[in-house]
Amino acid sequence: SQQGEEDPQALSIQEGENATMNCSYKTSINNLQWYRQNSGRGLVHLILIRSNEREKHSGRLRVTLDTSKKSSSLLITASRAADTASYFCATAGGGYSTLTFGKGTMLLVSP
């Protein structure tokens, strides 16, 4: 079953604006990861945040994690047309290496 649920399902913004995507999950996790998928391609890992971390940065990406609310957010600052893609959150539970993916947020960044 899908654990992560992204919100919104689709997001359309202009270049230069910030994009925020949210992810909610149901059970306890070891870590939460965000992936990007360009049309017709495989998923690419963006960032991982562990359950004992609250915030993490990587370039223009900022991820937060609130384990009390079982939610995470991905912020892309100063978006570019090349950021157009689907973004997925994935949760990893303890003991196994498997990930459970949400259905993703489709981001469209217009020039």
Place this chain on the structure above:
Amino acid sequence: DAGVIQSPRHEVTEMGQEVTLRCKPISGHNSLFWYRQTMMRGLELLIYFNNNVPIDDSGMPEDRFSAKMPNASFSTLKIQPSEPRDSAVYFCASSETSGNSYEQYFGPGTRLTVT
């Protein structure tokens, strides 16, 4: 490293035919995953191997699906007989599970169309 390699990239077959999808994981990775992606169901984990041993195959839809990993550098996913509802993009991913990171690297996928 070339990344995860999958073949074929596209496969069109008729209902009832056998389909074999192939995957070469990243060298040194000890975990391999097969996923299926459709618009309706999203990304579903089919089976997970660790050190060439199937650990969790609860996502395999039915007996028509089988997967093998004869060695650390090769895995196959077979569908026999194929049905139109098997049409999807099938991804293989690999990861190195030391260090408790679980980051996965995906191949480009095989787009399967069953007519």
